[in-house]
Amino acid sequence: MPENTRTALRRSTLLTMCASVLVAQSMVAAINLMIPQLAASALHPSPSALLWTVDAYVIVFAGLLIPAGALGDRWGRRRALLAGLALFAAGACLSAGGGTLGSVAALVAGRAVSGAGAALVMPATMAVLVHLAGPERRVQAVASWTLAVGLGGLAGNVGGGLTAQYLPWQALFWAMAPLAAVLAAAVLRTVPDLPRHATPADPVGSALLIGGTGAVLYGIIEGPSHGWWSAPVLTGFAAGAVLLALFTGHGLRARRPLVDPRVFRSRRLRAAAVGTAASFFGLFALFFVNSQFLQYAKGYSPARTGLAIVPLTVGMALVPRLAARLQDRHGVRLAAGGGLALIGGGLLGVSTAGPATPYPVYALWLLVLSAGMGLCAPGLTHTVVSELPGHQAGLGAGLNTAARELGAALGVAVVGTVLASHAGGGSPHGPAEFTAGMAAGLRVVAVPVLLAAVAVTLGLRGRPAGAGPAAVPRPVADRSAS
Structure with a gap:
C-alpha cells in the first residue's frame, strides 16, 4: 500500500494491540503458580496431567505461530485477531468449566484451545502495528509490542500469584472471557480492515511444520521429567527431526510454500x-x-x-x-x-x-x-x-x-x-x-x-x-x- 494511503497508527490502536499481546503471553506463565492449588484440588490430577495442563498451551501456541501468521496475512489481520481472541476466551471457559465439573481432560483441552487462539493473536497484532506505523514509526511500534510480551510474562506471574493466594484457581480462567470480549470490542473500534495478501495456503507445509515443531517442543518440555534418554522424549525428537526435514524439502520444491527455507540465507x-x-x-x-x-x-x-x-x-x-x-x-x-x-x-x-x-x-x-x-x-x-x-x-x-x-x-x-x-x-x-x-x-x-x-x-x-x-x-x- 502506498504511504499516502496508509492509515496512521493511533494510540488507541497501539494500546489495544499491546493489551492483546500482554493477555495472550500472560497465560504462558500464570498457570505455573497455580500448580500447587491444582494438585490439591478436587480434580486430583496425576503428575502427567499437571504437566499437560502447563504444556498444552505452550505446544499448541508455539506450533501454530508461523502458519497462523501466514493465515492472518491471507485472511486479514483483524479477522485473525478477532478469531484468536474468541478461541482464547472459549478455551479459558472450557478449562474453568471442565475443572469445576471435575474433568481434567476438559481442563487440558481448554488450555490447548486457548493456545491456538494466542497463536493467532500474536502475529496479527505485530502485523497490524508494522502496517499502520510505516517505516518512520516502525521501530517504536515494535518496541512497544516487545515490551508488552515481556510484561505479559510478569503479569502472568503476578496474576497467578494473587489468584493462588486469595481465589480459587478457576477464577484465573473465568476472568479471561470478559477480558477477551473487551479486547475484541476495542479491536473492532480501533483497528481498520487492512488489505489482505495472496500468501500461500500450503496445507502440506503447514501440517509438517506444526507436527515437527510440536514434536520437538514435546521432547524439550518432557525431557527434565521423563529423562532425556527416555523413549517418549527420543521419539519426540526423532519425529520432529523427520517432519522438519520433510518440511524443508517441501519448501525447496513447492511452487508456493508456506516458508521458503532460502530466506534463512x-x-x-x-x-x-x-x-x-x-x-x-x-x-x-x-x-x-x-x-x-x-x-x-x-x-x-x-x-x-x-x-x-x-x-x-x-x-x-x-x-x-x-x-x-x-x-x-x-x-x-x-x-x-x-x-x-x-x-x-x-x-x-x-x-x-x-x-x-x-x-x-x-x-x-x-x-x-x-x-x-x-x-x-x-x-x-x-x-x-x-x-x-x-x-x-x-x-x-x-x-x-x-x-x-x-x-x-x-x-x-x-x-x-x-x-x-x-x-x-x-x-x-x-x-x-x-x-x-x-x-x-x-x-x-x-x-x-x-x-x-x-x-x-x-x-x-x-x-x-x-x-x-x-x-x-x-x-x-x-x-x-x-
Missing part, C-alpha cells in the same frame, strides 16, 4: 532469530526458578512472590526508548549485543543469591536482566520482521514469536534438568540444596546467552538501521505472484 535474519531465542532462553530460565526461590528459600507467599519480581518490569518499560535511539544512531548491533550481555550478566548475578541475600541486592540483579531485555528485544524483533517482504509481516511475526517460545521452552528445560541433577533426579529437599541447584542452572544458562551476544554482534554487522531488507532470495510465492 540472510545472515541478519539468522542472527536476530538466534538472539531472540537466546534472550527468552535466559528470561524463562529465570522465571522457572525465580518463584520457587522466593517461596522456597526466602519464605515468601505466592502473592508476595508475584510482586517481588516487579523490578523486572522497570528495564523493559524504560530501556526500549533508549534502544530505539541507539538503533537510529548506531544500528541494531550495539543494542542487541549489549542487551544479551546484560541478560547473561544478570543471570550470573542472580546465581549468587541465597536465602540470606537481602532482597534489594536480588532486585538489583533483576533490574540488570530487565535492562538487557529492554535493550535487545525491540531491535531483534524489528530485524526479523523487516528481513521479510512487507506483505509477509504476519509470517515474520510468527517466526519471531516461535523463536521466543522455543528459547523459553529450552531455558526451562535446561535449568530444570540441572536443578533436578543436584537433587539426584528428584526435587531439592531443602533451601540450601535448591539454591545450589539454582545457582548451577543459571550459570549453565548464562554461558550460551553470552556466546549468543558475541554471535549476534558479528551477525548483525553490515547495513545500518533503516536500510531496508537484505538482498535475500525472494520466497517462491513472491515469484509466482509477480
